[in-house]
Amino acid sequence: MANNYYCPICRSNMNVGSSIVFSAKSPDNEKGLIFLDTELGNYAKKTHPEFKLQEGVEYKFYCPVCHAKLNKEENPNLVKVHMTDESGKKYEINISNIIGEHCTYKIQDKKAEAFGPDAERYSKYLDLPLEYRKYL
Ligand SMILES: [Zn+2]
Known part of the structure; x- marks a missing residue:
């Protein structure tokens, strides 16, 4: 069993297959599904x-099941999902x-592998304790 990805909100x-499915929207309101590799x-x-x-444009990412926005509140440039690996360990991706x-x-x-x-x-951002991130 490979890595398993799920929504942090609805846990779906x-x-x-070998893709993670997101619903996405461009700033021009173009919407669609994006399939990213699970590796x-x-x-x-x-x-x-x-x-x-x-290319180079910032998109909003949504859960394809519950439509929750997955861009992080504190840094909208980062999109958050949860993952469990083969041994059942849980990570934030x-x-x-x-x-x-x-x-x-x-x-x-609190350790990030890049x-x-x-x-x-974004490594500097992720190394910082949560309370300092808002100053970046
Ligand atoms: Zn969801």
């Missing part, structure tokens, strides 16, 4: 051909909401 499973650090993504993702920005954080007990070529970008 979000992975189907951490793999940035392959799929959408319907009519839902064209704009954060990804960037910017199309083409490739970074992933696997967080447990993946992807753009991982430096």
